[in-house]
Amino acid sequence: MKTLIIGAASTLGREVARSLAKRQHHLFLVGSDARDLEALARDLSVRFNAKVQYIMMDMIALDTKKLMKEVHNKFGRIDNLLCLTGFHHEDENQFMDEKELTRLTLVNFEAPVKIINRFIEDLTSSTQGNCVGLGSIFAQRGRRTSIIYGSCKHGLEYYFEALRHRFANTRCRVQFYRLGWVETQDSRDNRFFKPASVVMVAESIANGLGKDRLNSYLPGWWQFVVFFYKLLPWFIFKRLTKF
């Protein structure tokens, strides 16, 4: 299986790469930091004897044409595409300059859509293709603390739903996960919810390949929290400042 991982330098990307390398996938890693990608590629080949290639590409300066050319030249056609990019701004409640706003929309929405669009032929022609995307529990109800991030992830959710419909008559499977708090750099100290282990989340994503999983929560118990969160009446919801 040939797998392309976008956002492989992140904590989650790294763990997913490990889970897939364990399952003998051939990996092509894309990330924004060459030092991390090099270290990860070495790690995967030392630990799992995996075949790994990588390219440094920042989502802000994304060139999908170049990416596809590199992937096809070095790697060939892909079976799986995992878009694990995501970026959350610390303080979306405050005024945000346009540069930051563009960055947020690029990383969280535009880049995954552009990349999937570029590789759509690879995925449809593969006999066991998978397209994986990540959403967020933040995108389940519009709220003041993540206006842009939440909107982008909500948009991505819609895109993946449409993608699933598009791939319905092909062998390509679509998985879209709504992530809860995960032990990554962006997870903040939370008094109520303990962040989930990255390894557990990565294993779930790797195990989900080959299955149709639209809007699954990771970890699963978040669906109950979000269910009640959505039911909150407006007069209570508007008073919530943190959540």
Added chain:
Amino acid sequence: MSHYFKSLDGEHRVYSSYLLCDRYRDILSVNNQEPLIARGSGLSPSDASFGFRIQSIDIRHFDRILSFDPKENTVRVEGGISIGDLSQFLLQNERHLPVLPFHPQHTLGGCVACNQIGLTTPNESFKDSIRSLKVYHPTLGIQTLQPGEQLFDLTIGGLGLTGIILEVELKTIPSTHWGWELKNKPVQDLVAGFFSILRSADPSYSWHMLWGSKAEYGRGIFTTASPTGSHGPVKEFTAFHEKDVISELDMTLFSPTSTPLIQEWKYYKEKFKKPEIVHYLKLAFYDAEKRRYWRAFGNQGVLVFEGLIKEVFHQAFFEKLHKLVQRFGPTIPRALFFKHNTEPGLLRFGGTGVVMQLHLPRNEKNRVFLNQLIECACELQMPLNLAQNSCIQEIHARKLFPDFDKIKYALSLYDKDRRFQSGLSRRLGL
């Protein structure tokens, strides 16, 4: 981001700045003027990886194995990898690290910064396994250090005050004999335990009960481990990643009444136990799979003492210890002895003798006892492990480490702004 830090001994609790790094650019872009300190698993008994108004840089995501050379018997890894993780990889290649800490969850960077010692390798400390190091300092950049260089010497056992340990090249030991036979033997007192360990050629340890009348005081079990030449029961060994050493229970289960009962039960259980074969890593990671023990200390924490008893003053020390126990009546769930024989140097723990490790539930009585014990240790010039003692202060460090001022001077020459600090280093006046 602000984070609540608590040391394992519960003595130090602060809200302080925290940065969980998962990429090189996060570490390399740290440029604020706040003092910094690298943080691994946070298993040090004291505040070695945090402090008031000190930014803790969590490097646990730097856990990649960069190269492995079976011919040269070396492995190059990042500083945030846990020893358990690394051992798991080396085990698949029929190797292990020469020195293994008591718990697999310790990170490699932490082991280097504290120059960890092991239960099964009395003649080596972590320093002897290191071939080279890469250290990052915000002002000085990334530096590659080799043995023999002054900064290499300052970094190993240097409590993380020279920078963030990014990469380490380590020696590994090939082994096919993973099965070790453990034999228990009761010992009458501390002196008997002390000499049994000193005379044993194989790895050995003993634990003792520090309570009761003169006849009962110091009784314990001496355990010796010898290789069987077999592969050993690998299957039983799965718990490399034992987490949650720190308990949130508000009470301790080790009270002055319950501790003697628990120890008495353990004594008879161990005394009549048949020799058993265990995996080498299980023997070396003495504190692994002891989750219930650690949790029994509760939220208040565990006070730790670690010092080296030399043959020249063992009698005097044991007498002083007995008097202190009689006077303060502390609760000591663990009094563990094991052999050690390495060269001390700079802030590194070392010498020839038997290491005594005490664990006490944190309360006022035990704290006073521990302070008195440290005073006794200083009088006898008994080497103490700076990173493994809860109550050690600058005055003690100055008495025990003759090169203390030289080290301080060397650190200030290397790092003029003293960017790297911790609660422990401030307490020690470094």
